[in-house]
Amino acid sequence: MIQVQHIxxxxxxxxxxxDVSFDVEAxxxxxxxGPNGAGKTTTMRVVTGFLPPTHGTVVVGGYDVxxxxxxxxxLIGYLPEHVPLHPEMRVSEYLSFRAALKGVARAKVGRxxxxxxxxxxxxxxxxxxxGQLSKGYRQRVGLADALVSDPPILILDEPTIGLDPxxxxxxxxxxxxxxxxxxVVLSSHILPEVEAVCDRVVIISRGRLVGEGxxxxxxxxxxxKVGAQAEVRAADFDPAAFESVxxxxxxxxxxxxxxxxxxxxxAGEEAGAVEEEVFLVCVERGWVLRELKKxxxxxxxxxxxxxxxxxxxxxxxxxxxxEEPDKEADKxxxxxxGEEES
Amino acid sequence: MSARAGSRTMSxxxxxxxxxxxxxxxxxVRELRSIFLTVLAYAVLCLSLFANGGVFLIYVFVFSxxxxxxxxxxxxxxxxxxxxxxxxMLVGPPLITMRSIAAEWKSGTIxxxxxxxxxxAQLVLSKFMAYWCFFFALWVPTVxxxxxxxxxxxxxxxxxxxxYLGILLLGGLLVSLGIFTxxxxxxxxxxxxxxxSLGFVLFVVGILAYLNVSAKATPFFxxxxxxxxMEEFAQGTVDTRRVVFYLSSIxxxxxxxxxAVQLKRVGQ
Numbered sequence: 144m145i146q147v148q149h150i151x152x153x154x155x156x157x158x159x160x161x162d163v164s165f166d167v168e169a170x171x172x173x174x175x176x177g178p179n180g181a182g183k184t185t186t187m188r189v190v191t192g193f194l195p196p197t198h199g200t201v202v203v204g205g206y207d208v209x210x211x212x213x214x215x216x217x218l219i220g221y222l223p224e225h226v227p228l229h230p231e232m233r234v235s236e237y238l239s240f241r242a243a244l245k246g247v248a249r250a251k252v253g254r255x256x257x258x259x260x261x262x263x264x265x266x267x268x269x270x271x272x273x274g275q276l277s278k279g280y281r282q283r284v285g286l287a288d289a290l291v292s293d294p295p296i297l298i299l300d301e302p303t304i305g306l307d308p309x310x311x312x313x314x315x316x317x318x319x320x321x322x323x324x325x326x327v328v329l330s331s332h333i334l335p336e337v338e339a340v341c342d343r344v345v346i347i348s349r350g351r352l353v354g355e356g357x358x359x360x361x362x363x364x365x366x367x368k369v370g371a372q373a374e375v376r377a378a379d380f381d382p383a384a385f386e387s388v389x390x391x392x393x394x395x396x397x398x399x400x401x402x403x404x405x406x407x408x409x410a411g412e413e414a415g416a417v418e419e420e421v422f423l424v425c426v427e428r429g430w431v432l433r434e435l436k437k438x439x440x441x442x443x444x445x446x447x448x449x450x451x452x453x454x455x456x457x458x459x460x461x462x463x464x465x466e467e468p469d470k471e472a473d474k475x476x477x478x479x480x481g482e483e484e485s
Numbered sequence: 486m487s488a489r490a491g492s493r494t495m496s497x498x499x500x501x502x503x504x505x506x507x508x509x510x511x512x513x514v515r516e517l518r519s520i521f522l523t524v525l526a527y528a529v530l531c532l533s534l535f536a537n538g539g540v541f542l543i544y545v546f547v548f549s550x551x552x553x554x555x556x557x558x559x560x561x562x563x564x565x566x567x568x569x570x571x572x573x574m575l576v577g578p579p580l581i582t583m584r585s586i587a588a589e590w591k592s593g594t595i596x597x598x599x600x601x602x603x604x605x606a607q608l609v610l611s612k613f614m615a616y617w618c619f620f621f622a623l624w625v626p627t628v629x630x631x632x633x634x635x636x637x638x639x640x641x642x643x644x645x646x647x648x649y650l651g652i653l654l655l656g657g658l659l660v661s662l663g664i665f666t667x668x669x670x671x672x673x674x675x676x677x678x679x680x681x682s683l684g685f686v687l688f689v690v691g692i693l694a695y696l697n698v699s700a701k702a703t704p705f706f707x708x709x710x711x712x713x714x715m716e717e718f719a720q721g722t723v724d725t726r727r728v729v730f731y732l733s734s735i736x737x738x739x740x741x742x743x744x745a746v747q748l749k750r751v752g753q
Contacts, residue, residue: 195751216602231523
């Protein structure tokens, strides 16, 4: 349904997206995951035809975004990041305007608006002026706007940002329902959201594609990865003692007090019971084991790790951090930390 | 570029034109309604009524005191033969148009508009049409002045009609300049100041025609002299050259505006 091929988007002074390619199949929900300033919004703007790519092509439903922008735009329902709505209009009035603008036949506008209002549960604010709505309702009006012409493709940029937890759950449920008969691309910087809603995930960091797969695939790649975390008191502490655990693993340690050290051990996939081996090493050396915990690597850890690794590599490559200029710092506030400790 | 989507089949071409016009109409209606929902609209409406009313009162008094040697009918004077007219003309359009596109850049609604099947041309044209209509709405109440004169005496309605045509054309140019500067920035005030400056420069360069700066340049100054043009219109002369000048200038400014929106969108 959507083929994104090697798109690069450069602005004066920095490159927001470089050489990103991915496909979206008809009927799937694709999650577009990345930290703030990774280039998610820019990519979505390129796909919707709002921004032309510097290089590369985007084909939506068989139409090229650059050469047939109107055909592409009539296939897509788009919810922009900050949900820009005309504040002076009433909800139903705005939706009628948008439906007409998107080419819904005059006689069908009323029905289309009713359906969108019903689907997004905004019936109780239909007569209100948009400027006076709460963030949650604005978000849902934005969604209704994206839906109103019943487009086969929905592109939603951070659809749950700024919502309270109940609203987040409602919107996610709504997206899942919408995704049953439509192709949906949604961006998010919150991993559990993507995990909960999407069929497939694309991870983007600093303008580059760094991972792709179903949440299960991504998880399976990492599920084998187990490890242990221990706190050890020993005068003759030597982290190298743990390196042979599980047939070779990575060990990080830091000194907490004089003799007390924290050790984080991450083993390979077929590692087995790492914590038992850690215990045995301590016994053998006569070290005091103050705490021992089995750890699983969550998708979130991987996400953070991939992003951090890329980040690190990038910073070595060029000193200048190229963030998107319009990203506010307050978006950092994660609604859901999504820890997966066991 | 707008017809591209529909031009795949010949039979679809007519339909595509209709669709194009419908989108323009939908945008225009929304824009016009939203103008009338702003406080600024009513403030400008009141101000222009006060200003025009006061000015007209002065003309009538001047006219009644014909011993001062001024022998010009009030309506002719009203259509641009005093500086008051140009003050209203140069201040009004920047004031009403400054938010037209700047506000869309600021709030981001332009992203919603341009990701619907809408071209920049439709956006700019609909803005221009809506603000031009609003501009003319400011002048509609002044029709009561010639009606008043008709009540107390005889009035030649020909020059009145051509006078309003002049207001419409000159106003159209100033409104298009306002839309243009508003497309350049998200700061309304900046857009307003810029379009006021453009209009003011146009006015000043035009009246250089009266100063005989150089014989070579005078025809050029006359060509853009809005005072001179309004004089003709007020006397009942509709010169095709003037009509063509204003309409083609408006078209040029709007074309540049469309290009400006495209360029600015790319650099977003």
